[in-house]
Amino acid sequence: xxxxxxxxxxxxxxxxxxxxxEGHRGARGLAPxxxxxxxxxxxxxxxxxxxxxxxxxxxxxxxxxxDAFLNPDLVRTLDGRWLAQKGPAIHVLTLDELKRYDIGRIxxxxxxxxxxxxxxxxxxxxFPTFAEVIDLVKxxxxxxxxxxxxxxSPVEPAQTVxxxxxxxxxxxxxxxxxxxxxxxxxxxxxxxxVEIRQRAPSIPTACxxxxxxxxxxxxxxxxGPSPWTAGFDVRAHGGSVPRLAHAARCAIWSPFWRNAxxxxxxEAHALGLQVLPWTVNEPADMARLIDARVDGxxxxxxxxxxxxxxDKGLALP
Numbered sequence: 001x002x003x004x005x006x007x008x009x010x011x012x013x014x015x016x017x018x019x020x021x022e023g024h025r026g027a028r029g030l031a032p033x034x035x036x037x038x039x040x041x042x043x044x045x046x047x048x049x050x051x052x053x054x055x056x057x058x059x060x061x062x063x064x065x066x067d068a069f070l071n072p073d074l075v076r077t078l079d080g081r082w083l084a085q086k087g088p089a090i091h092v093l094t095l096d097e098l099k100r101y102d103i104g105r106i107x108x109x110x111x112x113x114x115x116x117x118x119x120x121x122x123x124x125x126x127f128p129t130f131a132e133v134i135d136l137v138k139x140x141x142x143x144x145x146x147x148x149x150x151x152x153s154p155v156e157p158a159q160t161v162x163x164x165x166x167x168x169x170x171x172x173x174x175x176x177x178x179x180x181x182x183x184x185x186x187x188x189x190x191x192x193x194v195e196i197r198q199r200a201p202s203i204p205t206a207c208x209x210x211x212x213x214x215x216x217x218x219x220x221x222x223x224g225p226s227p228w229t230a231g232f233d234v235r236a237h238g239g240s241v242p243r244l245a246h247a248a249r250c251a252i253w254s255p256f257w258r259n260a261x262x263x264x265x266x267e268a269h270a271l272g273l274q275v276l277p278w279t280v281n282e283p284a285d286m287a288r289l290i291d292a293r294v295d296g297x298x299x300x301x302x303x304x305x306x307x308x309x310x311d312k313g314l315a316l317p
Contacts, residue, residue, distance in 0.1 A: 134173075152187065167195030170192075240267065
């Protein structure tokens, strides 16, 4: 990175916008998720933050992937053949092996493809490294933040490195790149958030939550707290998820958008938490949440969110 570009990046550290417009996995509704193409698209649209997911290769490289394994809906061999079934875990592949796959489109025969009919393919996109994303953002010269999610599961510990190792890799990468002031670390598995604060206390953390019938990472287990919340038990906080996130020392509570009620948003704000719901794709829902005073929104369609922000008179990046 040329010195002048690096200096320009650092000089933008003080730039801030009142509302956080986040492109989910770059801009999943518009470009192949978690690819450099998606991040370029989000930068061109104009976001305040790029949201992305992190995995770790066998040789200890941070790469961008939502899935811990090769997803047959997204992954092709370089001769264009879709994987016939779920592929190996990223953690058992070296970076060189991982780069031998193309993730530049969704399999058109999959049900997943039907969810994103406007997504434009970008063939020959490979799994990017975290370092490549940092270089892309630095080169853009834009005051963009990075919201990085550690993809790790307490119920499937073999699928990636342990929380302490994961957190150390992230802390080292952020520190070495000189971007600590522009990064948030988020996770559904709060163990990595605890580890990040021990290693890099200046980096804010975001407690991700979901509470549905089929998926709930705060619901206590039969014999104690949820395995996802790093030992913090929602029952010890009156059943309040904002209070749970505050007890876990997160700066941000990031709930599934349907769980973000006005009462909970107000409660979180009273505790000093920012509220950043995910993944909000319909303009009417965006508008309702803005009216409920959320601090930002994570969306697959940052272009739609910009239009809603304009309608609401919010400042744009």
